[in-house]
Amino acid sequence: MVGERVQHRPFDLPLLLHLCLLHLGDSGQPHLTPQSPVEEAVSIQGVRGNSVELDCGSGPAPVVVLWSFTPLGSLVPRPVAVTDGTSSKVEAGASALGVVSLRNSSLVLGELQEGARGHFLCQALHVSGAQLHTTYSYLTLAVLVPVSKPQVQLSDPSPVEGASAVATCIVREGTEPVTFAWRHQTPRGPGETRLGITEPLLWLDPVDRTHLGWYVCSASNAVNRLSSDGVFLDVIYGPEKPVITVEPLGFTEEGFWASEKEEVTLSCMAESNPPSHYVWLRDDAQVHTGPTYVIASAGRTHTGLYTCLAHNTHLDTRTQTTVQLTIYYPPAGQPSCAVLPTLGAVTLLCAWPGGLPTAQLRWEGPQKTGPTAPSNVTWSHAAVGLPNGSVFTCTSQHPALALPTFCRVKIWEPPKSPICWTTATVGDQFIMLSCEWPGGEPPAVLRWLDRQQQPLGSASSSLAIHLLQAQGDLAGKEFTCQGSHPLRTPDPYCRLQLEAPHLAVAESRVSVLEGEEAWLECALQEGTPPAQLLWLGPQQQQVEPGTSGFVLHPAGAQLRLQIRDADPVHHRGTYQCVARNAVGNSSQSVLLEVLSEICLGFFWYPAPPNVTIRRLTYGRHRREVQLQWAIQGPGNLTSFLVQRRASGSGPGSGAWETAASDIDPESRGWRLGGLDPGVLYAFRILALNHHTAGYPSEVKTPVDPPFSAYPAVLGAAGTGMVVATVVSLLVFQYAARHPRTFPCEWESKEKDPAQESPDAPVNVTITVTATP
Template sequence: MVAQLLGLVFLFLPTNLVNFITYAVEINPKWEVVYQETSVYGVVGKAVILECGPTLPDMYIWSFTMPGTEAIRAVVYDLGKGERIQQLAQTLGQLTVISNSAAVSIENLPLAAHGLFTCQAFYDIEQEPKVFYYYVHLTVRVPVSKPYLLMSDVSPVEGSTMWMRCNLENGTGPIQYVWQYETRSGNISAFAQGNTNIINVTNINRNHTGWYRCVASNAVNSESSNRLWLDTIFGPDIPQIDVTPYSITERGYSALERETVSLLCQAQSNPASQYVWFYNNSQVYTGSQLTITKILRMHTGDYACLAQNTYLNTRSKKTISLTVYYPPDGSPSCSVEAALNYTALRLLCSWPGGLPSPSLHWTGLVNTANTNTAVLLPSEGLNSNSLFTCMGSHLALKQSIECSTRTYIPPAEPECFAYVTNNKQYLMLSCSWDGGAPKALLWWEGPDGLAKGGEENSNILILRYGTARSGKPYTCHAKHPLLVQTKTCRLTLEAPVLLTQRRVVSVYEGSDVQLTCNLRANYLPVSEITWFNNQGVGVLDTSKYALLQTSAWANLTVRDTDETQDSGEYRCSTSNAVGGTEINVTLVIKRYPMPPNVTLVKVMYNSRQRNEVELEWRVENEGGGGWTGFILQHIWVSEQPGRRGSNNDSKQETEERISPPDWYSNIIQDPEVRIYTVGRLTPTVTYQFRIMPVNHRTVGHPSAAKTPAEPRYNVYPAVIGAAIGGMLFAAFLTALLLVFIIRNRNNNPRESYT
């Protein structure tokens, strides 16, 4: 019956099914086949499921018909013995049957799977067989690949026409195309779309310059091409000339002489314009910006800018006129000076140069156009701090420029001071009265008719070194036109005077001490402050002495003081152009008190090797203090016979024993220590030990010298052991001798003569 059903199935397979509309036809009478059609869409490389009824049939057969053909070929079937996948299925993708159903799953869907799949399903075969035909129209779609954009001309000329094409390698239609434009600032907009992959752009202009891309889309996906730059070629436009600084006149532009003038030419063009500058029809510069530093009057004339587009071989030109004006340099100069022997004032105003000459006048006094205006004013009735203003104007300036001068008395009093030249040849007396307008007149008068003529603002009287009169005043006179009375300042020269904080300084030895020497204030500076030590030798910065000094004081620090070397008189000395002086400071170095006596209570070798000695001592009056440490000494006394110069002694040890004995010291800085071990001793040498207390640098009396005692030990077991060992060794030697005689009796030399 199964065979009959199968024959029936293949008998009724349709040969041409192209309708993709889903519908079902069901024949009600018995033995009529039921037909159902569905359409399924898949994507290349993806997965798709083809259904065969809502429930699992008793038997089913899946077959495939390629589009444009009538052949029906089996793909997979199950006749109750399990599914059997046919070889054809390998060309349709990775086909598997879904468990507990007749539906098939196709993964990694290829384009070859596009076509009609038919599932013949059989139900209730043993009772009332039912046959269903499921037609599944599988449409395999291909996603669009990444498009690439082509342009007929990536650098079109403004006003021309060009086309853009969006090319695809793969993609199932229908395909929609969107054309996008991206500005330089990054703004993206769509300017065209449709189902065609080519567009035409007419009347290209500079606004079309930018990035372009196309986006291709179908029912599966959407892909965008890489962007492509469209560069519109145009220009040059009529140049625009900017003049800096900007100053326009009836004839064109103007500039002031010695200014830096910049002419900037700009003409819109792509590629960028090449610029050539002409001055009075002569080429002077190539470039967009012509800069004239410190422009001169001879630079007046016509300046033309020629803009060129070398790609299109086009050009444009513009000409301007530039006039150079030159006012007088700077600004008016005002000054005031003394007149009529410092009893009147003269006001001066000048501003040389300029074309034409500037106009000058004093406000409130005189109006005149002279370039050198002078006004004489009597000092009577003039107040200190009076202001006078001179106005200057010029055609090249938009507004007048003024200058002012002020008359005032110097704010302070005249100042007198003295100083000496470096080589001590001259003494210079200086008098100054700074400030004031006009400047004051100063002159010197000294003892014995000494004088020096007047000079403005300051005056210096030069004397030979050592010729100044001590205690006699030198007077400086100062005269100003705004004052009726003459001012004076006096300078009295004196020899220096030295001071010190302490004339006698006392410290304990080993300390650092500072000696001070100060110069009392006087008008005449000294050459230098010098220190001399207790031996009368000038002191310099050394490891022993430290000098810290200025022009007014000098401090001497004596380091690590010693009673013998550093006690005594120290001298501080200085001099100036009038005379010299010195001051003595006595330095007293005190020793620390004598420490208490120390007694050795134990001196003993701590082993039979005799190379270490342990010492113990006691301090008298322990509670009284007065010591900071100890000096532990030992000396070589004698050596056992037969040891001098032995092979085991080093050369240095031999020389030390031959040379006169010396005390070797060990410094113990801890005052609390009472036991100490001296090592690295020669066992054959006899030593003596002593100890001395120390209080800082004061060393106390040495204790009585003591020889180390031998360590206590029992010699009887050692003697018995040595005797027994000797007897055993002698017996052993006797036995060896007897064995030798017995073995060699045939070789006895006495038998050879018998």
């Protein structure tokens, strides 16, 4: 900005003349005028950080230009820059003014600094004709500073309503004069409000809740205008007295009402900052926290006084409001009807308590109307001549119900007669006599009688129970349960007699080969239930579930004992199946023989080769089967043995019986007849070396052959024979291999050799091809 030019006295020129002479060199000596023109002083404004250009005046281009600067408060000028038109030089100390450069004769100050405030002098040497003369330009530079971004500080960010607060707008820098403006924004207001305050201080005295919100301060000067970030003034107040509303809205003289099973919403609002913490009380017991309490389905228990407590946790102040809520409801559920037997009559009961008001009840019978009463009504009706299946109805009416409700009672005789049974309790210390005669309305009355028809205990409905102390003299005693019903004559009864248990075993002697599994089976045949079945081992110890090598298989009145990997040392002996009930006990013995390889004189017969069943098919009408087999591995053999058993879980399903023996050692097939078509059989085959049996083959059940292939199957039975190589070992070799079992016991030739097992197990791979 160019201001008014001011006239100054000429400056001393010897230095400038010297510079001019240096510039002209030998071109001649110009004539200096005694007095040169002086430019008027100019005032210029620049903004810090921006650029400003200082003009050296008008006129022809000067030969030499010299710029100097005199800071405010100083009288000593400082050189800044000089140029002769072709070259220029900037004084190093001029960087305090900004980024200094020359543009022709003008001085350019970029990134203007506050240190550039002061007086600038431009001295220019001109050549006009044959004369040299100088001009002087005086400039005064004012550097303006923009206002910095204001910051608002609150004396108390969270004043309590009624106190005082001061908001201060702080501007770190800026050229005066600086003007201020304040704006206020409420949290829920429509927009900002200009407060009309132009001072840096905003006084709020006293503070009230309308002052809550954000405050923004704006500062401006000749250069710029900036606004602060909003600062929130949080005015603390409240809570006011709560206001309670109820939906759906219904008024009573005491307060509010709502219908049963409706959703009822109670809302509480109390002005407060910070927001109130709400607690709901029902009859002085806390039921909810929060401004809204929802009763999803109102019931009669929700009637009461509801209090909303509002708490300002910052001020620790509280207010409260209480209202009465009444739930209108009919009696809960449905009316209930019952009938009781009395001497020569039936007593009808109808009840439906509760409700506002109470329900009105009335009995109606097949031939007449009974009494009427609120809440409950009783009617005694004679049983004489009353038909079986008579229906009585109780009608219930209530103002809150559009239609009456009903309950009915049907008088009918229980079917059949009482049923008696016994149960042992508390470790068989007591015998519980139970008698039941289900059905009927009213329920039948039952009573236990001893052999002399004397009552045992009191009578009961539908189910009668009497406890007896368990003792041995109860065996054989008889007890009677007598029932009675208003529609039944004469009184029916049932009897029971207490008996000790009786047992039966599938086989009293079981023989298996060493290493195989044995099955011992027993079943409870008669006796007073319940009875406990258990097995005792050879040392009379009870076989418990989980005992190594033993598995118990209970099945109703049966208990099967499975002995895996039979060992003559540990498993051979007499086992006892024991049955116990509260009256007595009984037992049956089973001898288990575990057979090992047989020694004959001084010669031991080694185990024969293993056998694999290749084909097992039914013949005509399933009364015979065709069996084909093959041998595996080395060994000598003298014959084959075929065994069968009935598959299933019956008492005899685990016992093998010999179906064919002394089969020629060169045979590889056999036909077995005499089968029951209704029984599913399982078969296995063993190879024998004199009295030493090999491992049994896999167990198979026969299949039906294809119709077209049946003759071929029969023909193949006689052609698939394989001859095994006989290997004999001396008894001394056996002794060397089996020092613990030599000498072995003599076994009877009459024993089934198929029950013997070889000393060492042989792995057998079974491949089965079956036609469904």
